[in-house]
Amino acid sequence: MEGPSVKLAAERFQPFIGRKVLGVAGDMAIGKERLEGKEVKDVFSWGKHLVFQFDTFALRIHMMLIGTYEATVEGDAFEGDYKKRSRTPTLAMTFKNGRLETYNAFVKWIEDAEAKKLYDFSVDTSSRAWDGAAALKRLRAKPERGISDALLDQDGFSGLGNIIRNEALWRFKIHPDRKVGDIPAATLRAIVKEIPVFCRKFYTWRKNFVFFDHMQIYKKETCPRCGAKVVRTVTGKAKRWSYICPKEQR
């Protein structure tokens, strides 16, 4: 689940703020009982982290690769991106106005009454506080890195996932293994500038359930620009799937 999807989830769960946890269930092994009766003070996202703030601690939920959720919020039903899911939730929380079930998620406690302060939102690709100039600087600081690995680095581009990465590189005709230092300055600048724009679009597509209609290269057979057969291969140190137009992406 990528940043924009997590941001969307955090938004959907805003009505839980001010509500008390009436019941907890699930497989999580790290003492979910402490949530019983606690009031949700805040719900926010940072990159791929979904954070529920309680009085003296927060709960960090990460959907990882195959995680997802199902929720009912004030009568509306929602679900996460990934349709496959285990039979039992990692964590289920019941509120007076709804219920949230997370599946295959990694959960972690943050022992802080204001976990939000621990996050730097200027590196969050889905945040209004995103700092593009600083991101460009960070990219240039490591010219030997492949552009694909650089973009997937969550410390520099938090929330940016494999789909966004694939789509962005295709749009700028850049091969994922291309070294950052070998990319023309103008192109690199353009990529960084487009990242938050892509993220906003992704967010809207997810929200309106039209996500895959807007994919240009990810899981596509042919390049929509030139018609070449798309090559699917594992790339970079991150060893993630890349969809590449062999004619255009250099």
Add this chain to the structure above:
DNA sequence: GGGAATGTTCACTA
């Protein structure tokens, strides 16, 4: 039954 899947962390090695 092997491989896939929008991700991260940790143990281990050189």
Add this chain to the structure above:
DNA sequence: CTAGTGAACATTCC
């Protein structure tokens, strides 16, 4: 110590 690697995790579907 650091950088790089590979496994682990989790789980269902085809």
